[in-house]
Amino acid sequence: MAKRLRQKDIAQLAGVSQATVSLVLNAAPATQARIPAETRERVEKVIRETGYVADPVARRMVKGLNRILGVFTYEPAFPSEQADFFTPFLFGIEEAAQALGYDLLLLTGAGTQRKIFAENVRLRLADGCVILGRKFDNTELARLVAGDFPFVAVGRRDDAGGPVPYVGGDYAPATSALVERARALGHRRIAYVGLNEGAESTIDRWYGFSRAIGDAELVASIFAVDRPPAETLDILVSAGASCVFFTELADAMRVEAVARERGLSVPGDLSIVVLGNHIRADEPGRRFTSFAIPREAMAKAATEMLVRRVENDAPVEQLLLPCEPVEGDTLGPLSPKTKKTR
Amino acid sequence: MAKRLRQKDIAQLAGVSQATVSLVLNAAPATQARIPAETRERVEKVIRETGYVADPVARRMVKGLNRILGVFTYEPAFPSEQADFFTPFLFGIEEAAQALGYDLLLLTGAGTQRKIFAENVRLRLADGCVILGRKFDNTELARLVAGDFPFVAVGRRDDAGGPVPYVGGDYAPATSALVERARALGHRRIAYVGLNEGAESTIDRWYGFSRAIGDAELVASIFAVDRPPAETLDILVSAGASCVFFTELADAMRVEAVARERGLSVPGDLSIVVLGNHIRADEPGRRFTSFAIPREAMAKAATEMLVRRVENDAPVEQLLLPCEPVEGDTLGPLSPKTKKTR
DNA sequence: TTATCTAGCTAATACGTATTAGCAAAAAGA
DNA sequence: TCTTTTTGCTAATACGTATTAGCTAGATAA
Missing domain, CATH: 3.40.50.2300 (Response regulator)
Incomplete structure (x- = not known):
């Protein structure tokens, strides 16, 4: 595998500094960034041609956002017996994420532990997280509520040291x-x-x-x-x-x-x-x-709620969607x- | 929320350096790390009492690969009519990713275009990509083959300017x-x-x-x-x-x-x-x-093949799995x- | 006593990005 | 012509961790 391209490499190809590449990438208002159009276009061209994408890990190190939403499921998302449970939810999540310009990160790296805060769960790689499962771990929920990482639960949840943001069925x-x-x-x-x-x-x-x-x-x-x-x-x-x-x-x-x-x-x-x-x-x-049970709509609304929390630090919302007979x-x-x- | 504890903070509390905290945490063989038991225990005690956990994102920064696998589907994966087609594949992918410690990135940026190289598809967020679909775009396939980004196709594919790595059904x-x-x-x-x-x-x-x-x-x-x-x-x-x-x-x-x-x-x-x-x-x-059609097994094997390519720059493999009557x-x-x- | 070795650390630096103070050259104003 | 302002960047540094060369003090050997 070729080594992952860094901004330093893009900078070299475009004949500018790494800081300039970063400024161009983050599209600060031209008046603020003080990068003239000609320079900006030159850098953008290199980015386009190389397919460079900023390393999400590095961005998260400096508190940047990646337009990635985590999806954590307390049970495997796609096992044969569970397929019918999660599929409609995932459809709703994907639909909303797509419309809002977010990619979805399924947090499978934890292996079979199925704990949000298990050692290898890189929750922070995502800008925020939608959490699904038949049964939640209330200790983890409390930890999320106490923390500053944006999340939304699919399904109503009782308070866990504070109100839990959720979209559920009524x-x-x-x-x-x-x-x-x-x-x-x-x-x-x-x-x-x-x-x-x-x-x-x-x-x-x-x-x-x-x-x-x-x-x-x-x-x-x-x-x-x-x-x-x-x-x-x-x-x-x-x-x-x-x-x-x-x-x-x-x-x-x-x-x-x-x-x-x-x-x-x-x-x-x-x-x-x-x-x-x-x-x-x-x-x-x-x-x-x-x-x-309006599964798709629940998941879609939860995803939209999450984005509101990520982008606007929106206050905790709790929504119950009607269930038609x-x-x-x-x-x-x-x-x-x-x-x-x- | 209390500010996230860093190793620097732990070091201060334990009266050692940050490097020592890291060495203790990573439990290198005692002979190698040269940290005596007394020091180690003192550090471990502080870790235990504070509940410190290393930041997985920072850890990933120094390790290079992000352990993220992209999943690209030429058709949307989750609308009801397609769910039956993709679910067994996704199960296989999830299973393998979980076992190998990789997260899965669903590339929603493709939207309705369903092109790998569409403008909003951030392929390089992932270390590599599994590609699924009934029908592939051969131009894109050729571009992938010519490029340096690791990918594996699910399903046999003819050469596209070079051999395509795949796992298919025989x-x-x-x-x-x-x-x-x-x-x-x-x-x-x-x-x-x-x-x-x-x-x-x-x-x-x-x-x-x-x-x-x-x-x-x-x-x-x-x-x-x-x-x-x-x-x-x-x-x-x-x-x-x-x-x-x-x-x-x-x-x-x-x-x-x-x-x-x-x-x-x-x-x-x-x-x-x-x-x-x-x-x-x-x-x-x-x-x-x-x-x-061994869909799960195909997808699982494709994911494993991809990880071999990502981690070891493995040569192109092409595998056909038997289809039992x-x-x-x-x-x-x-x-x-x-x-x-x- | 002097020279050499070893244990126990730590300072420095890498990873890739975002941010900002500040430099230098050019442009504008007096 | 001289002074001030503006433009176009860049050097430096932060983020939190892992790694390693190297320092220092103590122990050991001659």
């Missing part, structure tokens, strides 16, 4: 709306399957559910995920639930399949609602009544048979 | 194997649907097909993609083809559907072979007899009825 009201819809359809024996604590997205769903349940009764709750579907269905049936809310699509799908095997009809005998949605519109299988076909009226037998 | 023998299998099953009237020129992957498939056809007859060839499936089927039927090879899965799927509508059985009346494979294992519909259920024996009526 899961609580979206959940409430689905609960209210179920109640409007006559459902009074309702169940909830999924975690109710831990990640903020989980807490929001439970909050929205609890707030909207009203005069309906929570006849069963399973604050867990990945339970054997048959067992889950047993609990739901023996509790006489007519409508069940799942936080995880995968759980809903498995239980729906078992219900079908047992001759239960969905939504005739049991309505199923998912507090989230299919990532892929063309996914096989049942279309569950749910709400749409998805009709699906798994929530239906309380049927007379269902009501009578329970 | 499509020709994989195609030949499928043709030989069809002949072994008795097929003698064979058809080919898809391009036979243009991209190297296309050329390799046609080459492998042509080489293996032997005493069988090419009774129909449609060197095009995206033809109306009914029209394609008409040509195949009137030519009396008993087995057809498609380069594009999408074309095969459409023709198979039309064949089914017409009461033709696959593979009973017409065998269909796809020279490639489903990207997603859980995709709906027919499982075609095909071969597996996928059984599927669309290729079957030449049936007596088929033979008799044609």
Whole structure:
């Protein structure tokens, strides 16, 4: 590999000093920089012809910005099983970065540690960082909040020694709306399957559910995920639930399949609602009544927020984007048979 | 935030020089560094108590290479329709980069132009670049080959003013194997649907097909993609083809559907072979007899090759990875009825 | 006692960039 | 013509780390 070109080399080719190259590159107002057009053009020509780009590391040493946005994911961004989780987010991030003239640096250099502040994570190489993951490390979050490095989280985050800048989905009201819809359809024996604590997205769903349940009764709750579907269905049936809310699509799908095997009809005998949605519109299988998570829009808005923080030292912003309902076909009226037998 | 601690500060607290702090931190063999245990422990204590961590950016300044790999895609990587194409490749790249301690720079500056040498593409931010896409720009490829910037293409590429470093799929023998299998099953009237020129992957498939056809007859060839499936089927039927090879899965799927509508059985009346494979294992519909494209492995190997070029100025390598056959259920024996009526 | 060797550091400098004080020559003003 | 101002740069230095030649004091050998 040819040695990386330095400004010193460009200076030599253009017949000026390194300081002049730097001044030209940084396009200070002509009146300020005091470089005449002829000199500037000569230097720009050399830069163009050589493809020279300033070393981002050196620039960051002297506190310069590189128009690079870091992307840190607590899980690998592209593994087969995760591909559908991160892809829409990455699309949103890339779209915004592109429009704003920023390149994206995926901080993979840390290896398998998956810690923002792991030894080899060169967070500072980027001007700022978008952070994604199902579950954040709150110690790291607090450290980021306490520090001066600009970042934005995708997904709502509780305060961590101070307010966390984020763009999330407004899961609580979206959940409430689905609960209210179920109640409007006559459902009074309702169940909830999924975690109710831990990640903020989980807490929001439970909050929205609890707030909207009203005069309906929570006849069963399973604050867990990945339970054997048959067992889950047993609990739901023996509790006489007519409508069940799942936080995880995968759980809903498995239980729906078992219900079908047992001759239960969905939504005739049991309505199923998912507090989230299919990532892929063309996914096989049942279309569950749910709400749409605006992943791309969240990530896009987070990226734009980050750039505001990088460029203007903008104050902390916290934004929740609405989640539109998805009709699906798994929530239906309380049927007379269902009501009578329970 | 407290000002970032430097080694100079640690040195002051420990009563040594900055150079000593660095030597302690880098744990050179004691015999080499000549720092006695007492001094070392005193410095380590200060480091521990202050939580000092060396600035990765400053470290990189003195080491030269930035350990950044560019990723350039000739098509946008993340819009929904392309995600399935690029995701497995990106997984392979990420995996390798992670293992090798490199960060990945997504070059968004290309925007809608999708040119490596477009004005806003800051190629030289990275130490080297992996290049992906269905179709490459040969002018740019030639420029890369002529230049000194390390790159590796994913997918076989013809020479461009010199050999192109690449990792591709070995499509020709994989195609030949499928043709030989069809002949072994008795097929003698064979058809080919898809391009036979243009991209190297296309050329390799046609080459492998042509080489293996032997005493069988090419009774129909449609060197095009995206033809109306009914029209394609008409040509195949009137030519009396008993087995057809498609380069594009999408074309095969459409023709198979039309064949089914017409009461033709696959593979009973017409065998269909796809020279490639489903990207997603859980995709709906027919499982075609095909071969597996080792996308992840290709990208992983390309990334590793690139790092060899970046770190060791390694010579041009060109690697083709084998494509394992996928059984599927669309290729079957030449049936007596088929033979008799044609 | 003198000469030589060794241990324990440190001063200096490299890395590539951005910034700024300041120099020298040319231009403008008196 | 002399003085002041302006223009067009450049030398010097900061950033935080890693590296190494070299200094000094103490220990060892003659």
